Amino acid sequence: MDNTRLVPLRGSERSAHAHARSTGAVSDSERIEVTLVLRRRSEIPDDLVEGPETITREELAARYGAGPADIDMVKRTAEQHGLTVTQTDPAARRVKISGTLGQLRSVVQADSLTMVTTPDPADEERMVEHRQRTGDLRILPEWDGVVIGVTGLDNRPQARPHIQRMKAHAVHSSYSPVDLGKIYRFPPGTDGSGHTIGVVELGGGIPEGDLDAYFAMLGIPTPRVDVVEVGSGSNAPGDPADGEVMLDIEVIGALAPGARQVVYFAENSAQGFADAVSTAVFADPTPTAVSISWGQREDLWTAQGRAILDAALADAAAMGVTVCVASGDNGSSDGDPTGKPHTDFPASSPRALACGGTHLEADPATSTVNSESVWNNGNGSASGGGVSRTFMQPSWQANVGVPNGNGQDRRRGVPDVAADADPKTGYRVLIHGRDEIIGGTSAVAPLWAALTVRLAEALGHPFGMLQPVLYDGAAPGVSPAGFRDITLGDIGGFAATPGWDACTGLGVPDGQALLARLASV
The missing domain is CATH 3.40.50.200 (Peptidase S8/S53 domain)
Known part of the structure; x- marks a missing residue:
């Protein structure tokens, strides 16, 4: 089996958990299901993501889901390596494959994969055992640029x-x-x-x-x-x-x-x-x-x-x-x-x-x-x-006084x-x-x-992203209608101010005023 053909998957680099304790190797016979996330056939326009127009699941799959040729190629190559395709979802751009770790190594590999214990995020006094990978993932060259994400080899608690x-x-x-x-x-x-x-x-x-x-x-x-x-x-x-x-x-x-x-x-x-x-x-x-x-x-x-x-x-x-x-x-x-x-x-x-x-x-x-x-x-x-x-400032937040944080604009x-x-x-x-x-x-x-x-019930339609509408009318020192501004207190590195701040955003809701405002849009 020639694993030297595998190529790095961009953005996949991962460090070890700061409190990980090794408990041994992962057996080649362990069965693992991984999720492959495929590229879109075309990018979703910003005005669809941020605007009032909505589309159905079927429309999203046809315009912005995974292409049939990409799905077929990924399924075919996975099966050629002895893996089982357990699920395909063109709209969500997901193909799930399952096999032993030994089989999976022919299509996706980590620099290191071991069993470790780490604190449970929901109860840090309790330790949980899981697989931990470090370094980059490497995938089949045929998948390069088509498969944009692979999850499941590392199943450490994430949140x-x-x-x-x-x-x-x-x-x-x-x-x-x-x-x-x-x-x-x-x-x-x-x-x-x-x-x-x-x-x-x-x-x-x-x-x-x-x-x-x-x-x-x-x-x-x-x-x-x-x-x-x-x-x-x-x-x-x-x-x-x-x-x-x-x-x-x-x-x-x-x-x-x-x-x-x-x-x-x-x-x-x-x-x-x-x-x-x-x-x-x-x-x-x-x-x-x-x-x-x-x-x-x-x-x-x-x-x-x-x-x-x-x-x-x-x-x-x-x-x-x-x-x-x-x-x-x-x-x-x-x-x-x-x-x-x-x-x-x-x-x-x-x-x-x-x-x-x-x-x-x-x-x-x-x-x-x-x-x-x-x-x-x-x-x-x-x-x-x-x-x-990580994320650039969206246009709807450009005029509310968000500070330049972490040395970035x-x-x-x-x-x-x-x-x-x-x-x-x-x-x-x-x-x-x-x-x-x-x-x-x-x-x-x-x-x-x-x-x-x-x-949504009152107005007869869903909203999708509410932020572009919620921020309309906001300015430095001014919260828009539909909110009660919170101006006292801090969270350590940021203090509350009139208008948007990094503690409570635009403020707390006045639901009836917010309804009146949304009804007028």
């Missing part, structure tokens, strides 16, 4: 759930999601009926009985919640990520009880994350919104990993899907132990509606806001935000929007039969997803 718990004595106040819908003036007469929200989960599960008990407590019929298991992912309650799963579902179900939720469980890996988002985006029926409460510092992704997921978000926008993503819970450093500024991906993609967090003091009985400021409790417990090192600023996220003023939820107070920007992404479907 963290952006959820924060607080001991009871430290909680100042707490709210049910229904309270917050009133405080943020969600449009009356809407409940999300006729719309679907996709929810991406990279671990955890739905404890039996919790949803019925929680919504009975709120006096709301239990919403429809369907489960899709992607790849090796499963609905497996008993995992540390159960809190994330239940927070997402309960916030959406309380704020958009008429909407159907589809929860996509996938392995926490670059492959699992991208496959889950793509599966959610290309579902039938097409969702109105997708909520993602998981992410990781930009520099802890490979270039190909960011590109694959960013392309899936572009597909979403073209089909009218609004993707709401938590901006992170570790302030301007996003958890970098050196304190250097970082943004969290995928929130840092311009195609994502990046959702930051506040500290809210309000009276639930009257829906009166006493004060609202940037969430920052110190010790790294703060809303995520800043300036991307005109980069994407994060977040776009915000809502309550401080666990000290957190959300009342039910997990494993226990009442808990939870915060984190993990709560803000589903809140904005619920608001999005209620706005």
Whole structure:
């Protein structure tokens, strides 16, 4: 077998995990399924991604999916090397192949591939074992320029759930999601009926009985919640990520009880994350919104990993899907132990509606806001935000005063929007039969997803990328109509100011004012 023919795959270089401990070699007999991401037949125009026009899955596949000749060539060459083609999806541009590691080495190789243990991002006291690759990937020369991404050889945990718990004595106040819908003036007469929200989960599960008990407590019929298991992912309650799963579902179900939720469980890996988002985006029926409460510092992704997921978000926008993503819970450093500024991906993609967090003091009985400021409790417990090192500044963000960050000009600023996220003023939820107070920007992404479907219900159409419309009318020091500006507080490296800032974006929603504004567009 001549493996010297293989050529480097651009953007695939990967470093070892900082806390990896080797446990041995990966057996050549281990069966692995990898995802091959193919090039588009033509690039999606910016005006389709950012504009009001939307297309169907079938139209996207025909114009911007993978070409039939490319798919046939990749399938044929994989099968010639003894591999099994397990799935093809022209719209999502994916071909999945399976075989032993020994067989896969004839078409894709890493510089190094070993078994290691690393801390579980959902519970850093727990170690998880996985495959780890380092260096570049190399692929068949026939695939060069056709296959633009390969995921699955390395299945290290890729993302963290952006959820924060607080001991009871430290909680100042707490709210049910229904309270917050009133405080943020969600449009009356809407409940999300006729719309679907996709929810991406990279671990955890739905404890039996919790949803019925929680919504009975709120006096709301239990919403429809369907489960899709992607790849090796499963609905497996008993995992540390159960809190994330239940927070997402309960916030959406309380704020958009008429909407159907589809929860996509996938392995926490670059492959699992991208496959889950793509599966959610290309579902039938097409969702109105997708909520993602998981992410990781930009520099802890490979270039190909960011590109694959960013392309899936572009597909979403073209089909009218609004993707709401938590901006992170570790302030301007996003958890970098050196304190250097970082943004969290995928929130840092311009195609994502990046959702930051506040500290809210309000009276639930009257829906009166006493004060609202940037969430920052110190010790790294703060809303995520800043300036991307990777993504250029989109045109709709050019005139709001995004600072030049990291020595680079005109980069994407994060977040776009915000809502309550401080666990000290957190959300009342039910997990494993226990009442808990939870915060984190993990709560803000589903809140904005619920608001999005209620706005879409009121106006009779989905939005896709909301940002170009939301930012219209914004200027340095000025937030546009539909937002209540947050001007107090900081996240470490950035402080709140009038207008857009890298702490809470444009501000928190005034749902009724936002509806009036969107109706006039």
